[in-house]
Amino acid sequence: MPEIFEDYYKEIIGENGEINKIETYVPEHFNFAYDVMDRLAFEEPNGVAMVHKSADGERRVFTYGDIKGLTDKAANALKALGISRHDSVMLLLKRRYEFWISILALHKLGAVAIPTSHMVSAEDIRERFKVSGAKAVICVNTEHICKKVEEATSFDKNIVKIVVGDNYPGFENLEGLIKKSAANLVRITTDKNDDMLYYFTSGTSGAPKAVIHDFSYPIAHIYTAKNWHGITKGDLHLTVADSGWAKTAWGKLYGQWFLGAAIMVYDYEQFYASDLLKIISEEKVNTFCAPPTVYKYLILEKIKDYNLDNLRYVTTAGEPMPKEVSRKFIDQTGLIIREGFGQTETALQICTPVNSEQISGSIGRPSPLYKIALVDENNNCVPCGEEGEIVIISENGQKPIGIFKGYLGDDAQYEEVWRGGVYHTKDMAIGDQKGNYFFLGRNDDVIKSSGYRIGPSEVEDILMKHPAVFECAVTGFPSKNRGNVVKASIILKKGYEASTKLITELQDFVKKRAAIYKYPRIIKFVEELPRSSSGKISRAMIRKIDEENAG
Numbered sequence: 001m002p003e004i005f006e007d008y009y010k011e012i013i014g015e016n017g018e019i020n021k022i023e024t025y026v027p028e029h030f031n032f033a034y035d036v037m038d039r040l041a042f043e044e045p046n047g048v049a050m051v052h053k054s055a056d057g058e059r060r061v062f063t064y065g066d067i068k069g070l071t072d073k074a075a076n077a078l079k080a081l082g083i084s085r086h087d088s089v090m091l092l093l094k095r096r097y098e099f100w101i102s103i104l105a106l107h108k109l110g111a112v113a114i115p116t117s118h119m120v121s122a123e124d125i126r127e128r129f130k131v132s133g134a135k136a137v138i139c140v141n142t143e144h145i146c147k148k149v150e151e152a153t154s155f156d157k158n159i160v161k162i163v164v165g166d167n168y169p170g171f172e173n174l175e176g177l178i179k180k181s182a183a184n185l186v187r188i189t190t191d192k193n194d195d196m197l198y199y200f201t202s203g204t205s206g207a208p209k210a211v212i213h214d215f216s217y218p219i220a221h222i223y224t225a226k227n228w229h230g231i232t233k234g235d236l237h238l239t240v241a242d243s244g245w246a247k248t249a250w251g252k253l254y255g256q257w258f259l260g261a262a263i264m265v266y267d268y269e270q271f272y273a274s275d276l277l278k279i280i281s282e283e284k285v286n287t288f289c290a291p292p293t294v295y296k297y298l299i300l301e302k303i304k305d306y307n308l309d310n311l312r313y314v315t316t317a318g319e320p321m322p323k324e325v326s327r328k329f330i331d332q333t334g335l336i337i338r339e340g341f342g343q344t345e346t347a348l349q350i351c352t353p354v355n356s357e358q359i360s361g362s363i364g365r366p367s368p369l370y371k372i373a374l375v376d377e378n379n380n381c382v383p384c385g386e387e388g389e390i391v392i393i394s395e396n397g398q399k400p401i402g403i404f405k406g407y408l409g410d411d412a413q414y415e416e417v418w419r420g421g422v423y424h425t426k427d428m429a430i431g432d433q434k435g436n437y438f439f440l441g442r443n444d445d446v447i448k449s450s451g452y453r454i455g456p457s458e459v460e461d462i463l464m465k466h467p468a469v470f471e472c473a474v475t476g477f478p479s480k481n482r483g484n485v486v487k488a489s490i491i492l493k494k495g496y497e498a499s500t501k502l503i504t505e506l507q508d509f510v511k512k513r514a515a516i517y518k519y520p521r522i523i524k525f526v527e528e529l530p531r532s533s534s535g536k537i538s539r540a541m542i543r544k545i546d547e548e549n550a551g
Contacts, residue, residue, distance in 0.1 A: 003233065003259070003260060004039060004260070008222070009023075009025075009219060009222045010022070024369075029189055029190060029191060029192065031107060031108070031110075031190045031215055032104075032218040032254060033104045033107035036218070036257060037067055040260070041064040041065050041067065045068075047063060048063060048236075049064045050067070050097065050100060050265060051283060052265045053264075053265070054267045055268050060097065062097065067101070069183065070101045072184065073179075073181040073182070073183055074101050074177075075105040075109050075185050076181040076182045076185055077105075077181040078105055078109060078111070078177075080177075081160050081162075082135070083109060083135060083136055084111065085111060085190065086111070086194070087109075087112065088132045088195075088198060089111055089112070089113060089136045089137065090116050090129070091137075091138050091139075091243065091244075092118055092137065092149065093118075093164060093243050094140055094243060095243055096165075096243075098138070098164045098174060099115075099243040099248075100253070100263075100265075102174070108187075108188060110189075110190040112197065112198055113198075114132055114134060114197075114199075114210075115197070115243055115245075115249075116244045117242055118142075118143060118145055118242070119242075121148065122147075122148040122149075122151040124208075126152040126155065127208075128200055128210075129152060129153060129155075131210055131409060132198055135158075135159065136160035136161070136162065137153065137161055138162040138163075138164065139163060139164065140163070141167075149161060160172070190215055192215045193215070195212050195213075195405075196215045196217060197211075197212070197217065197249070198408060199246050209408070209410055209413060210408035211404045211407065212405045212407070213249075213404055213405065214405050217254075217347070218253075218255075218258070219258075219401055219402070220347035220369060220401045221249065221254040221255035221258070221347055222254075223255075223348065224251075224348040225256050225261070226255070227351075227353045227354055228315055228338070228340050228352075228354070229255070229256075229287045229289060229313060229315055229354075230287055231256060231259045232259065232261070233259060233260035234260065234262075235261040235262070235286040236285050237251070237252070237256050237286065237287045238264040238266070238280065238283075238287070239288075239289040240276070241535075242535065245535065247291075247317070250342070251289045252265065261287075264283055264285055266279050273294075273297040273301045276294070277303060277306045277308075280308060284310040285311055286311065287314075289314070289315040290314075291317070291535060292320070292322065292325060293319070293535070295326075295329055295337065296471060298329065299325060299329055299332065308335075313354060314329075314335050314336075314338070316338075316339055316340070317340040319536055322464035323360055323465075324461070325464065326360075338352040338358045341364065343427075345403065345404040345417075345423075345425075346403050346425075347403075348367055349366065349392065350372065350390070350437050352365070362437060362438050363438070363439045365435045365436055366437070371392065371393040371394075371400075372390065372391070372392055372393070374387075374389065374390060375388050375389055379391075379419075385430060385432070386430065387440055388429065390425045391422050391424050391425060394421040397421060426442060427440075427443070428441060428442070428443055440455035440457065441455050441457055441539075447474075447484050447486055448483050449486060452515075454486060456473070456474035457474075459474040459486060459488065459514065459518055459519075459520065460472050460473065463490065463520075466509050468492055469491075469492065470491045471491040471537075472488055473488070473489045473539055473542060474488050474520065474539075475542045478546065488506070489524050489526050490523060490524070491526060491528065491529065506520070507519050507520060507523065530542060530545075
């Protein structure tokens with residue numbers, strides 16, 4: 001019997017055994033919740049869909065049959081509250097299992113889900129409501145989230161507020177709503193071009209913009225799960241990501257279930273690397289994906305004390321992976337961390353696929369889903385070894401699958417990044433003769449100093465090799481004479497203290513390993529680094545603070 005994903009996805013293999021091209025098929029009324037999840041529930045009702053471990057240690061296993069039953073009832077409950085096709089609903093659910101029930105229920109209604117990080121402020125929530133016109137919010141009652149939602153929605157008393165967990169005054173309770181809802185849901189017709197997701201993403205300037213993905217988007221993640229994560233049917237996959245991040249769509253929702261795998265969810269309140277390793281060991285996780293920051297903590301543990309025999313593949317994305325972290329992880333586990341690259345606006349664009357060599361410092365090669373190139377400021381392809389902007393070129397005038405359909409309410413910005421049938425990522429890289437890409441940073445992150453262009457990740461990679469450095473961010477600092485000078489913001493490892501002597505030592509350390517103009521003329525020791533709502537280090541925020549202080 002063919003696998004479900006094969007109805008929508010076909011790989012064209014070349015003579016060298018590599019994928020030359022991927023063909024996708026998107027039926028007019030494709031809806032992941034009905035056509036994949038409900039089909040899995042019909043074909044394998046007792047198959048494990050999700051293993052969820054809560055912060056207090058409660059372990060719950062959900063079968064495909066369970067998921068269908070809960071999502072049908074949740075859809076009926078939301079429908080009874082007035083939520084219908086094209087309406088948008090905000091989800092502030094951290095890693096609670098109710099996130100998966102809620103988002104699939106919204107898919108079934110043809111409504112738009114707005115996954116949102118719990119770290120946003122009340123003002124952020126209010127702004128998102130006003131931009132999206134959301135009719136409802138489903139949030140978890142923890143960390144003052146309900147209070148923030150209450151404050152943020154005070155401008156419109158008609159917004160429906162639903163709570164998960166303990167009751168909150170003025171909020172409906174999702175569990176109670178599901179319990180009293182009808183079990184049978186009549187399929188609601190949706191269109192593949194309908195809006196399905198709004199992801200608010202922070203750029204280097206201006207307010208966050210809402211990225212729009214339609215109902216065809218999940219199909220683009222088949223390649224992510226199959227060829228990057230290395231998932232096969234029956235696997236248990238763990239991606240470390242908050243449900244408000246687009247990385248959840250990449251690693252703990254669509255592609256994994258398309259492949260018939262189960263999703264491992266660890267709903268922690270505070271991250272401890274030892275707890276994560278214990279879960280990977282006890283639950284016999286097969287494939288794992290996490291941002292570089294997580295690996296930085298993992299290598300500080302005695303990894304060999306944990307049984308990772310079932311773990312076949314590990315991957316990373318979100319930020320450049322320091323070479324020193326990769327090396328130490330390989331030394332302790334024997335597992336090679338394969339890198340990947342993409343954006344909230346897209347699916348996986350570039351990666352080192354399964355069974356391919358991970359070239360040190362490379363984010364991999366372009367996905368066969370897309371025609372990707374590196375171009376200069378005039379849209380001309382750059383030669384090997386020269387830096388260029390990563391762009392995706394549309395073929396036959398068609399928007400490639402998995403690429404966003406617009407910025408909500410901002411057509412001008414959308415047209416600016418989609419020029420002449422080319423999507424401009426604003427991310428810079430260098431390519432080699434074998435097609436491997438080496439990430440430099442955001443266009444705005446590249447430091448221009450005395451006529452030189454410096455990629456921050458290269459300097460960060462060197463600093464991470466120093467035994468005193470736990471984490472760092474390299475940025476340009478305004479200079480009257482040089483335009484910018486290189487600045488390093490550094491978090492020290494335990495046992496090291498900030499000093500003028502250490503600053504000089506770190507500067508000399510970089511000078512010996514890179515061109516003299518790349519060493520950080522300014523070093524600042526910090527307790528923490530500013531991060532975006534998706535958990536990435538925000539160099540833009542560091543620059544903004546520096547510019548304000550300089551002014």
